[in-house]
Amino acid sequence: MRSSKKRYDAEFKRGAVRLADNSEKGDSAIERELGLYQGAIRIWRKALRSDPVDAFPGTGHMKPAEEEMRSLRRELEEVRQERDILKKAMAIFTKDR
Template structure:
């Protein structure tokens, strides 16, 4: 059974820059670090897409993802409130007759 290795964002950034600058190949880096070569490619793609927020870390989200999650949570709360109010309206309408 293998254990998953966790690398901090700074380490990923350094390895990615070494690969992207052409100083080392993804294959040689992967062999040295004991990773699959696709991991290096994935890190490089994340870095090229958004260098500032490429590796947010475990449990952390990019700012736009955090906003989206907050909005989704608020929508769910409001939908629950609407359901409660519908039930309350039906209850009072039924009992007011």
């Protein structure tokens, strides 16, 4: 039987880190109390320190900067394809002259 992986939302992660930071207990004790895997709070704390606003974008979601980069790359590819089509069309139409 396959066990499903637990997923925690951003607020839970922020709360767990806040609890660990304000508690006299160690991270591992807090992780046991909350039923988390070992090292979860350390990983979440590191993510919060590196990017406090967009630390936990969610499963399948990208950070806004990554989303914009993906969109721009897609748009660039479309523009390149349009350019190549126009080049070929120009070559075809000017060939007969």
